[in-house]
Amino acid sequence: MRHLIAPFVFALALAGANATASETAPKPAKPAPDAAKTAAAMPSIKPNLKLAALSSAPAAAAPAATPASAKSEDDAEVDLSVRIAEKLAELRAKQTLRAEETARARKANEARRRKEAEVAAAAAVVAAKPKNSTHWSYEGDTGPENWSKINTAWASCNTGNRQSPIDLRDGIKVDLEQIVFDYQPSSFNEIDNGHTVQVNVAGGNFLTVGGTTYELQQFHFHRPSEERVNGKGTEMVVHMVHKSYDGKTAVLAVLLERGAANPMIQTVWNNLPLEKLTTVTPSIVLDVNEILPARRDYFTYMGSLTEPPCTENVLWIVMKQPMTASPQQMALFSRLYPFNARPVQAGNGRMVKESQ
Numbered sequence: 001m002r003h004l005i006a007p008f009v010f011a012l013a014l015a016g017a018n019a020t021a022s023e024t025a026p027k028p029a030k031p032a033p034d035a036a037k038t039a040a041a042m043p044s045i046k047p048n049l050k051l052a053a054l055s056s057a058p059a060a061a062a063p064a065a066t067p068a069s070a071k072s073e074d075d076a077e078v079d080l081s082v083r084i085a086e087k088l089a090e091l092r093a094k095q096t097l098r099a100e101e102t103a104r105a106r107k108a109n110e111a112r113r114r115k116e117a118e119v120a121a122a123a124a125v126v127a128a129k130p131k132n133s134t135h136w137s138y139e140g141d142t143g144p145e146n147w148s149k150i151n152t153a154w155a156s157c158n159t160g161n162r163q164s165p166i167d168l169r170d171g172i173k174v175d176l177e178q179i180v181f182d183y184q185p186s187s188f189n190e191i192d193n194g195h196t197v198q199v200n201v202a203g204g205n206f207l208t209v210g211g212t213t214y215e216l217q218q219f220h221f222h223r224p225s226e227e228r229v230n231g232k233g234t235e236m237v238v239h240m241v242h243k244s245y246d247g248k249t250a251v252l253a254v255l256l257e258r259g260a261a262n263p264m265i266q267t268v269w270n271n272l273p274l275e276k277l278t279t280v281t282p283s284i285v286l287d288v289n290e291i292l293p294a295r296r297d298y299f300t301y302m303g304s305l306t307e308p309p310c311t312e313n314v315l316w317i318v319m320k321q322p323m324t325a326s327p328q329q330m331a332l333f334s335r336l337y338p339f340n341a342r343p344v345q346a347g348n349g350r351m352v353k354e355s356q
Contacts, residue, residue, distance in 0.1 A: 108113040136308050137195075144342050147308050157310035163345035164251075164303030164316060171299055171354035178250075179296055179317065180208040183216070183288045189281040192273055195307065196340055197333070199268055205288060207242060207252065209300075209317065214242030214250040216288065221334055225255050226306050226341045227318050229299075232287025234322055235330055238291055239306070249305070250315040254310035256290055262291035269332055293321035297355035306342045320355065 133150045136142050142150060149156035157163070186202040198220040205216035218241050225237035229313075236256035242251060266288060272278045297320040303314040 014162040055225055071125045093155055125171050138340050152309060154308040156304065156312055157308060160304060160310060161214045161309060161348050161352060162303055164306050165342065165343050165344055166303065167228040167231055168299045168318060168352055169230045173354055173356045176353060176355045177209065178296065181292060182206040185287040186286040189279050190268060190271060191279045192276045196222065196266065196337060197272065201288065211246050212248065214244050217241050217243055221333060222341045223337055223339065227253055228344055235331065236325065250317065253318040254293065255322035256325045257322045258327055258330060261326035261329055262290065262323060264288060265325050265329050269329060291323060293319050293323055295321040299352060299354045300312050301350055301352045
């Protein structure tokens, strides 16, 4: 546009110069009316001057308009750059957030896997570690079926071949030698050990059978009887545990039926401890002869202890004739231990002898 305006202005200026030259050149004298015509023609020059002024004004103003346009374009470019920068920053922030979330999720998964591995390793250690618990019972998870799992020292409870009690049937009737009892009234103490009522007897009480003498250590009670005779048991039984001088064990079992009160049992009941796992030592004596039946016929076989650790190679002597205890005496024990008997174990072809 500026290239077009400049020649136009130059042309106007040239026309103005020619007009001036013609006005200043000598002319022949004219009559007065010609002066009037000249005066009338003067206004035609003024538009030319105005056009020259107008044509020259934009030429002067044009340089001032160019920086404003450039500034507007620069501002637009700046605004666009700012928006682009803001958008890029927003995208980078989102990418950073996603990366952080991914890293957190990865760390959480790694921590979970480590925790699972630690738990599995701990479980493996526990499974491999020998069990040392001494808590057992007659029912539930700590019952007879699981005794060998509670403590590795009790493995015989579930793997032994000569476990007790058994069902005494098909015994071989022979002339068994008589048992020699040498029991004396003795001092004693008793404890409710959490499994039964146990009476510990002072030394000096013996039985002799098969050429071996055994000393009475303690006796305790089970309800119902653990032994069966041809499939039939009794309401209670007394187990009298003996030891020989060379460490052998013999257990004498006396079955108990309802009937007359037993004086020895009543003495024991009279001195029961008030709390479990506490020992009472009465200042009286106890005569264990009062628990023995008049008839001395018996069954005998090789078995084990009937509670953990279920040690085998135990000589069992089961008296054929039951003794009696009163219903009240039976009821008192049932309040303490309604059930504390191990189930009958497999005979595994063991020989059972019985008196004829």
